[in-house]
Amino acid sequence: MKQHKRLYKDRVCGMVLGRKAAAAECVFRGKVYYFCANVCCETFKANPQKFLHKRARRRTGSRCRQHQHQQLGLACH
Numbered sequence: 001m002k003q004h005k006r007l008y009k010d011r012v013c014g015m016v017l018g019r020k021a022a023a024a025e026c027v028f029r030g031k032v033y034y035f036c037a038n039v040c041c042e043t044f045k046a047n048p049q050k051f052l053h054k055r056a057r058r059r060t061g062s063r064c065r066q067h068q069h070q071q072l073g074l075a076c077h
């Protein structure tokens, strides 16, 4: 039982996927992201910052919302 299964999280819909289950992949800043469907991949590509920021949301709180950096495509932290 030495089979290691890597799991990836679909950043758009939050689904956890094994590599084989991923229907689409997208490279952003040298990192590969996997998605359950092409539409999730396209959504991510349209606005990667928005989905990457989801993870940091708890730590940064609501302060960053004022910047509207998602629209500008800038990372503030």
Ligand SMILES: [Zn+2]
Pocket (backbone or CB within 6 Å): 010, 012, 013, 014, 015, 035, 036, 037, 040
């Ligand atoms: Zn998805």
